[in-house]
Amino acid sequence: xxxxxxxxxxxxxxxxxxxxxxxxxxxxxxxxxxxxxxxxxxxxxxxxxxxxxxxxxxxxxxxxxxxxxxxxxxxxxxxxxxxxxxxxxxxxxxxxxxxxx
Numbered sequence: 001x002x003x004x005x006x007x008x009x010x011x012x013x014x015x016x017x018x019x020x021x022x023x024x025x026x027x028x029x030x031x032x033x034x035x036x037x038x039x040x041x042x043x044x045x046x047x048x049x050x051x052x053x054x055x056x057x058x059x060x061x062x063x064x065x066x067x068x069x070x071x072x073x074x075x076x077x078x079x080x081x082x083x084x085x086x087x088x089x090x091x092x093x094x095x096x097x098x099x100x101x
Contacts, residue, residue, distance in 0.1 A: 011039035014069040019099060022075035024057065026050040036073065041066040049075065058094040074099065 010018050010032060020036050023029065026049040028037040037045050044066050052061045052075075060076045076099065079091035 017072045018070045019074045024077045040068045058091040060098045
């Protein structure tokens with residue numbers, strides 16, 4: 001299955017899927033996460049995300065994309081890199097495998 005990495009405004013990309021680096025809890029406060037929620041339709045996306053609940057680090061959740069040109073949004077919570085001694089690599093590996101499978 002081919003895929004493409006594109007550098008662009010993620011809220012304007014026409015694609016099957018976009019990936020959002022999300023907060024573990026169903027909130028949006030800043031950065032790319034906030035831009036995606038605002039462009040997609042904040043109330044609808046927050047409601048769907050609230051139904052999913054908390055996302056563990058390294059895991060993913062899929063929602064509709066609503067007003068975006070993409071079909072779906074994959075929300076994922078990556079590791080917080082401290083010093084490499086707190087399972088950060090394993091969490092990052094799980095995160096990447098979840099996205100690409």
